[in-house]
Every structure is written in C-alpha cells, then in structure tokens.
Amino acid sequence: MDERPTFAQIRRAPKVLLHDHLDGGLRPSTVVELAAEHGYGGLPTTDVDDLARWFTEGAARRDLVLYLDTFEHTVGVLQERDAIVRVAAECAQDLADDGVVYAEVRMAPELCLERGLTLDEAIEAMLEGFRLGTADGRIEIGLLVTAMRHAANSKEVAEAALRHRDEGVVGFDIAGSESGHPPTRHLDAFRLVAEDNFHITIHAGEAFGLPSIWEAVQICGAERLGHGVRIVDDITVTDDGVRLGRLASFVRDRRVPLEMCPTSNVNTGVCDTIAEHPIGLLRRLRYRVTVNTDNRLMSGTSMSEEMAKLVEAFGYGWDDLEWLTLNAMKSAFWPFDRRLRIINERIKPGYAALRASGLGVSLTG
Template sequence: MDHELFPTPAGVQADDPILQLPKVSLHDHLDGGLRPATIVELAAEVNHTLPTTDPEELRTWFSAAANSGDLVRYLTTFDHTIAVMQTAPALERVAREWVLDQVADGVFYAEARWAPEQHLTAGLTLDEAVEAVQRGLEDGMAIAANEGRTILTGQIITAMRHADRSSEIAELALRHRDSGVVGFDIAGAEKGFPATNHKEAFDALHLASFPVTIHAGEAEGVQSILEAVQVCHAERIGHGVRIVEDMDVVDGRGELGRLAAWVLDRQIPLEVCPSSNLQTGAADTIEDHPITGLKALGYAVTVNPDNRLMSATSVSREMRLLVDRAGWDQADLEWATVNAISNAFLPLDERERLIDEVVIPGFARISL
C-alpha cells in the first residue's frame, strides 16, 4: 500500500489484522476527519490562525481539546476545520483525502455527513458546496480504484439544530439525491434544540421518500430518541446510546420500556461511536459502554468513528478497543458490519451484493 496515499489510520498498528477486515462507516463527519497537515496548509492560504502550525502538535491539540466530557465544548474544535473548508478547492481536497483515509481503514462503504450551510463564507452557494464535495469524493474513489482498492461513498447533507434553515437544506438534499446525496441529518448541540423544531423539513423528506438519520440520545435522553423516531421519521439514530435509560437490565436480561422495545423490535439501527461518546460524556469507559449490552440484547448496533481527528480514531481503532477492552470477538465485528451495510442508504440489491461479495468473504479471510 502507498502509505502517502493511504496513511495508517489513528490508533492501530500497521500490521493489525483488524485493518484488513471489510468495514462500513455510517457516522463519519467530513469536517471532523481532516488531516492535520492539510489543515495547516489550508489555514495558511486563508490566513486563519491555528493553535499551532506543527501538524503533529495540532493533531494532539484537537484530541486534547475534544476530551472535555462536554458536547458543546467538543463542538468548538470544529471552528478550525470549518474555517479552512470555505472554497471549492478546499472542499474537494478534504473530501478526496477523507475517501483515501477510509480506504486505509479498510472501509468499503462510507457516508460523509456535513453541513453545507457552514461553508458559505467565501461566496459558495449551497449547491456549489455540495458539488465540490461530490467531486472530491469521486476523485478519491477514482484514485483508490487506480490503486486496486474499491470504495463506495455517499453524502449525508446535514442541517444545524440551532439554525432555521432545515427546510432549505432538505430541499438541497433532494435536488442532489441523484448525484451523490444519499441522506439527511441534523447535528449540533442536542440540548435545547429538539428535532421537532425541524418537523416541517422531516415531513417533506418523508413525503419525498428520502432517507433520514438523526443525532439523538447522545447529550439528551429518551425523549430525544422518541421524537427522532416517532415524530421525525428517522430510519437510523446517530449515537442513540441513551436508549438504555428506557430499560432495566440485570445480568444481561432486560425489561424494556415502550420505546426501547420499539427500537429493538423494528431493528432501528444505532450509529454508535464509542470513543466519541466518552469524550462528550455519553459513556464513561469502553469496558462499560452501552454498545456491548445493546449488542447482547439484539439491538442493531453499528461501529463508527464520528470524528476521526477529534477522537484520534478510525473504525479499525474502535473495533480494536471493543475486542481488547469489551470482550468482542470477530463474529461480533462481522455482525455489526452486516448491520451497518444492511442499513446503508443504498438500494436493497446493492446492500445484499456487498454482504455476499465483500463482507462474508472478507471476514472469512482474516483470523484475529
């Protein structure tokens, strides 16, 4: 592998067999996955002041700043990444490198979620921003293909919870649904900004038969998940780990509340991001992270990095942590991967093909 094109992802050794496992990344923010050296170069172009211009020191700064245990403070780290993603060339570069970093992580399908409304200060229109990211994603896929690696990507267009542009952003997503945009989300501070504030946008997307995932159950609890699922038509839940507040589990056996049972019985996928949850206070340790108990109860959990830069992580690292510290084995990792691709925002026949042609044989070739 060309390590300049495909650098070893954060948190794993280059010879770790987990790197070779086929993976899916459903919850992976574009503006949370920049390479530090890229941030330094792009910041110089736009005269944006960084905490440091040394790439390795900057990498350390992002990780340390994100380890506050508070979601709002965690989100302030994005001030620097978003600042350098305001032009079409910058968006193209970030998206291209995002794809190559996915390939290095063994990811064969990834959804890049990002909020175009945050990338307009240099004069781009919403549509121009989406088109620039799509060009970058396609460039990355083409480079990977030239190196004998295959990856599929899609954009999840995100509206900000604290803003009032969600209907406009929903229309943007629908305009690009046949040119790379596969889903819609809302993100940002969860407390005080319920998903129901954006019901008009979600109703329009529902009527247009367009896929929706919603950040819920991270900084807020069961009510946030309830509103996302039952009012706003979410097909997947971003994070969702606080669903455990609607159950009483003893020795692996659970008495489930109405919502917890609904989410389980309908296998509504949970896009779980273990390391990120520790940083934002949604969990205390990997050992007692809710993902393992939810897996045992049969929830459709998936394993994701959330923000690769801020959490100094990758899908491979998240999997390695679960194996080393939470008792997961290869069968568990395969099960979570099948959950992920089964619920990707792709046509059914494509999802089934990827399970049969990529996931099952890929896991069969590796022994941890």
C-alpha cells in the same frame, strides 16, 4: 485459547461506516496547509503534531458543547471549493486505507458559506471530492447532507439535498447540540424529505435523553439514530434480568439502527471507558448496533481503532465484528442491490478469508 483479532488483522477486514463527519476527519497537515493557502489565521498552532494533539485534547473534555468548539478551525478552512474537494477526496482515501469498503460521510453545507459558496456549490464540491477519492474502486461513499439543529434553515438544506440525490447524496440529517433544540423544530424539513421518498437519520440520544429519541423516531421519521446511546435510559438491568421500556422495546422490535460511536462518547462524557459503553449491553440484547468513528480527527480514531477497542473491552471475535459490519451494510442508505453486492462480494468473502487464513476465530460467537 484462541487469539483475539489484532489491530493489524482488523485493518484487513472489510468495514462499513455510517456515522462520520467530514469536518471532523481532516488530516492535521491539511488543516495547516489550507489555512496558509486561504489566509485563515485562527489556528492555535501551525505545527502539525501539536495541532493534532490540540484537537484530541480539546475534544476530550467530557462535554458535547466543548467537543463541538474544536470544529471552528476545521470549518474555518472549508470555505473554498478546492479545499472542500481536497478534504473529501482525502477522506475517501483515508477510509479506504483503513479497510472501509462503504461509508456514509456527513457534512452541513451551511457551514461552508462564509466566503460566497452556495449550498449547492458546497454539496457539489463534496461530491466531486468523493468521486476523485473513490476512483480506484476500493471504497464507495454516499453523502449525508446535514442541517444544524440550532439554525433556522433546515428546509432549505433539505431542498438542496434532494436536488443532488441522484448524484451521490443518500440522505438528510440534523446535528449540533441537542439540548434546547429538539428535532421537531425541523419538522417541515423532515416532512419534505419523507414526501420525496428519501432517507432520514437524526442525531438523537447522544447527550440528551429519551424525549429526543422519541421525537426523532415517532414524529420526525428517523430511519436511523445518530448515536442513540441514551436508549439505555429505558432499559433496566437487575439481578433477575433485563426489562425494556416501551420505547426501548419499540426501537429493538423495529430494528432501528443505532449509529454508535464509542470513543467519541467517552470524549463527550457519556461514559468513562469503552468497557462501560452501552454498546456492550445493546449488542448482547441484539439491538441493530453499528460501530462508527464520528470524528476521526477530534477523537484520534479510525474504524480499525474502534473495532480493536471493542475487542479489548468485550472480548469480541470475528463473528462479532462481522455482525456489526453486516448490521451497518444492511442499514445503509445505498440502494438495496448495491448493498447486497457489497455484502456478497466484499464483506462475507473478506471475513471468510480472515478466518480461513488462521488469523483468528470468534471468542464469543
């Protein structure tokens, strides 16, 4: 029997990440150092190992609202320009160390304004950090500027995103608790972005159901769905086969990319285990599935960890991992010619080399 790809082998594979939050991926040591440097006194502990455990244990409470509570402290240390630059640069380095060759990292600049920064200054700091962190050429990164769905300034955030679209901002997003905050409340922002021929991804179908997905796709112009896991509510599986509802059919037919984050979804109570995650069914049905980290600190994960868990849960081999990676690169908001270059120069040769070296072959094809 052919061996499954191991974690060490997966780390060598070129990976693409579309759904990763900057404020959800800080190094615990950096949180402690920035808190001391900038006088943030709210941390539950200043022991680095204990703090790392606090974040992961706090996030794994099977509730999205409780999961989001842990961001109080990472956002708390992201109020100065130098702190944002440092965290963005370290994000790029950490992803590159894990074999990620392209990433879209998202952040809500409105969360960084407590000590006098403007939206533009916060975005500029993120972009500067990414420039520093990608200088060695191992990874390319685009910034997704995010608005918070419970706030009332999404149009201003969208305007700020558009002002920096030629400097590394690749799209616009809304995030936060879905319940009671439908995406259509931010229709002015989405229309502004669409009218300027820019890209839209929307957190939808994570903890809330089909109406959130329908509004995101049909009313707000989402090109991708952040999570989108609740699309399974419109799919019926019986002994006689699988039946897709009209929305599920539309999403599959239109190849709407699903930015799926398995470990995070287990943390927030979408499912109990990775093996029960809808990504298995949706991959079999050939939805445009991508695999992502969401929040590396809170979920204690990485792209390699996510892929290794899918290998363990579903028996995935190299063909499956390459398929997920190509799905993500095809769905990226990077310009088309740059996407092709990464596919042809990094992803396909990388997976071909792994197969040729005898490190593993696909179990599922």
